[in-house]
Amino acid sequence: MPEIVxxxxxxxxxxxxxxxxxxxxxxxNDGEFFGFLGPNGAGKSTTIKVLTTLLKKTSGKxxxxxxxxxxxxxxxxxxxxxxxxxxxxxxxxxxxxxxMLQGHLHGMGGEALKARVKELLSLVGLSDVAGRxxxxxxxxxxxxxxxxxxxxxxxxxxxxxxPTTGLDPQSRAAIxxxxxKLNKEQGITIFLTTQYMEEADKLCQRLFIIDKGQVVASxxxxxxKREVGADSITMTLEDGxxxxxxxxxxxxxxxxxxxxxxxxxxxxxxxVYAKNAGLIIPDIVRTxxxxxxxxxxxxFASPTLDDVFLQHTGRRIRPEELEAKSxxxxxxxxxxxxxxx
Amino acid sequence: xxxxxxxxHLFIRALKKLVRNPILLFFSLLQPIIFLVLxxxxxxxxxxxxxxxxxxxxxxxxxxxxxxQNGFSSxxxxxxxxxxxxxxxxLEKMLVTPVNRSAILLGRLVTDAFxxxxxxxxxxxxxxILGFNVATGAGGIVLAIIIVAFFGLxxxxxxxxxxxxxxxxxxVFGIGGVLTFPLLFMSTALVPVKAMPTWMADVSSFNPxxxxxxxxxxxxxxxxxxxxxxxSAFVVIGAIAIVTLGATLYLFRKVVK
Ligand SMILES: Nc1ncnc2c1ncn2[C@@H]1O[C@H](COP(=O)(O)OP(=O)(O)O)[C@@H](O)[C@H]1O
Ligand SMILES: [Mg+2]
Numbered sequence: 001m002p003e004i005v006x007x008x009x010x011x012x013x014x015x016x017x018x019x020x021x022x023x024x025x026x027x028x029n030d031g032e033f034f035g036f037l038g039p040n041g042a043g044k045s046t047t048i049k050v051l052t053t054l055l056k057k058t059s060g061k062x063x064x065x066x067x068x069x070x071x072x073x074x075x076x077x078x079x080x081x082x083x084x085x086x087x088x089x090x091x092x093x094x095x096x097x098x099x100m101l102q103g104h105l106h107g108m109g110g111e112a113l114k115a116r117v118k119e120l121l122s123l124v125g126l127s128d129v130a131g132r133x134x135x136x137x138x139x140x141x142x143x144x145x146x147x148x149x150x151x152x153x154x155x156x157x158x159x160x161x162x163p164t165t166g167l168d169p170q171s172r173a174a175i176x177x178x179x180x181k182l183n184k185e186q187g188i189t190i191f192l193t194t195q196y197m198e199e200a201d202k203l204c205q206r207l208f209i210i211d212k213g214q215v216v217a218s219x220x221x222x223x224x225k226r227e228v229g230a231d232s233i234t235m236t237l238e239d240g241x242x243x244x245x246x247x248x249x250x251x252x253x254x255x256x257x258x259x260x261x262x263x264x265x266x267x268x269x270x271x272v273y274a275k276n277a278g279l280i281i282p283d284i285v286r287t288x289x290x291x292x293x294x295x296x297x298x299x300f301a302s303p304t305l306d307d308v309f310l311q312h313t314g315r316r317i318r319p320e321e322l323e324a325k326s327x328x329x330x331x332x333x334x335x336x337x338x339x340x341x
Numbered sequence: 342x343x344x345x346x347x348x349x350h351l352f353i354r355a356l357k358k359l360v361r362n363p364i365l366l367f368f369s370l371l372q373p374i375i376f377l378v379l380x381x382x383x384x385x386x387x388x389x390x391x392x393x394x395x396x397x398x399x400x401x402x403x404x405x406x407x408x409x410q411n412g413f414s415s416x417x418x419x420x421x422x423x424x425x426x427x428x429x430x431x432l433e434k435m436l437v438t439p440v441n442r443s444a445i446l447l448g449r450l451v452t453d454a455f456x457x458x459x460x461x462x463x464x465x466x467x468x469x470i471l472g473f474n475v476a477t478g479a480g481g482i483v484l485a486i487i488i489v490a491f492f493g494l495x496x497x498x499x500x501x502x503x504x505x506x507x508x509x510x511x512x513v514f515g516i517g518g519v520l521t522f523p524l525l526f527m528s529t530a531l532v533p534v535k536a537m538p539t540w541m542a543d544v545s546s547f548n549p550x551x552x553x554x555x556x557x558x559x560x561x562x563x564x565x566x567x568x569x570x571x572x573s574a575f576v577v578i579g580a581i582a583i584v585t586l587g588a589t590l591y592l593f594r595k596v597v598k
Contacts, residue, residue: 052437074439082437088430092358104350105440107343133361
């Protein structure tokens with residue numbers, strides 16, 4: 001399969017000295033659903049901005065659909081569709097007018113454009129409200145309109161920067177469905193970034209896990225999870241004056257239990273990996289009991305992409321915080337758009 | 342020609358936004374209307390001092406000044422729109438399309454000029470109701486509106502440049518507000534040079550507002566018409582436009598590079 005995106009040793013340093021992307025190389029095949037999974041500040045948006053001609057790279061090589069990003073930005077803009085992380089629509093225009101404007105800016109017009117706009121509005125379920133001002137749409141409707149407007153000119157490569165962040169579960173599921181359809185039925189190559197491991201797991205054929213501007217791991221979701229090789233058991237301990245001392249004793253106790261692998265101390269509690277979690281948990285409980293270590297919770301799960309991240313970085317991706325924040329914003333109407341991440 | 346069609350589509354979009362926010366249009370017209378109604382009443386007997394052109398009412402004298410004042414302050418708010426496009430992400434959304442880069446700026450400028458033209462027409466109608474007339478007739482009215490709109494265009498360049506540079510609507514408003522009144526009062530917009538202290542008369546004779554006001558007044562007052570005044574107004578406004586639009590273009594290129 002031919003490569004539609006080739007990136008070699010990409011480095012992006014902002015004018016204030018922030019090294020947002022620190023030597024990333026990857027390629028995306030034509031027709032592929034490719035993803036970047038990583039926490040806030042990992043460098044996902046920065047990478048997208050360079051690839052979509054918005055930001056000049058510091059160094060490295062970027063080729064999109066056969067065009068070097070430094071030399072043929074104009075040619076790249078014709079074949080890509082972009083949905084940025086912040087929902088960007090004109091609140092004063094109707095949904096339909098937003099779409100038409102986007103088409104005009106791509107040099108389209110006439111009946112062909114009208115038909116295309118109609119088709120896309122119906123694809124994202126906005127036909128009924130096409131004539132209403134977009135400023136009155138709900139958050140999920142705005143995201144869908146933004147997505148549809150990135151598709152007007154039938155791009156062969158679609159960049160989506162966190163397309164579901166801050167959305168409720170139903171809206172998220174709806175977007176997942178459109179994206180699968182676009183990729184499977186229309187063969188559009190999709191480059192998606194996300195902080196949600198379920199999203200990456202469900203949608204991406206291949207993904208890169210990114211942290212602090214670098215690649216932490218890469219592969220298919222299945223191969224990445226297989227690498228973890230064991231179930232994860234996560235425990236939280238009783239807080240108290242001697243919390244850190246208790247934690248140290250707990251780590252020591254865990255180390256003595258046969259079958260317990262890597263012990264990771266993250267803000268979510270203590271996590272260990274074991275081949276057969278169901279059999280080992282009773283051992284853990286017994287050992288802790290005899291050492292007078294009080295457990296407040298213990299749970300186990302088959303490995304997720306978050307475990308991949310945790311094993312490589314010692315931290316969790318934690319998109320929950322972000323979700324909670326954007327929900328608060330919506331509830332109090334404090335922001336029309338989610339804050340820039 | 343993508344520059345023409347892109348400019349056109351962006352102009353139409355801006356017009357829709359303007360029409361759908363009539364409250365903004367209303368507020369920006371409030372000040373010139375208050376000037377028109379109250380100033381011309383308040384100062385109506387000033388013409389008796391003999392410092393004004395003979396046989397001219399204060400309304401006839403001041404209306405061109407109020408037109409220019411409106412064009413000036415309205416243009417100075419123009420930068421807030423580019424700040425909005427920058428901060429909302431709309432500019433980036435446009436920049437990932439193949440849209441002609443200059444058209445983004447041109448669309449803005451054409452809209453500003455158009456808006457000043459519409460506002461000027463409304464002020465002229467109101468002034469007409471109060472007893473104002475343009476001596477040179479329909480052609481003079483059109484030329485007067487063109488002068489005011491062109492004048493506005495030159496200053497919206499300054500405002501856009503400030504907006505692009507600071508990315509702050511408050512700064513655009515602030516600087517616009519600070520510039521308006523000193524420049525307005527130190528010009529021949531509301532009072533002739535003869536009535537000013539010498540230092541102010543000196544400032545006024547260099548003030549670009551004076552050049553533009555004098556040109557409009559030439560068209561509106563009876564027996565004053567002189568092509569030279571109008572030509573010099575265009576030269577002065579053109580020079581300002583080249584400087585301000587040059588700065589805007591430079592800053593805009595830096596943003597879109
Ligand atoms: N315009 C900017 N100037 C300076 N630093 C920036 C800018 N934009 C992003 N950064 C920094 O670059 C890093 C990567 O940011 P970003 O690419 O937005 O991450 P992500 O999209 O993965 O959350 C972060 O540390 C962020 O604070
Ligand atoms: Mg981001």
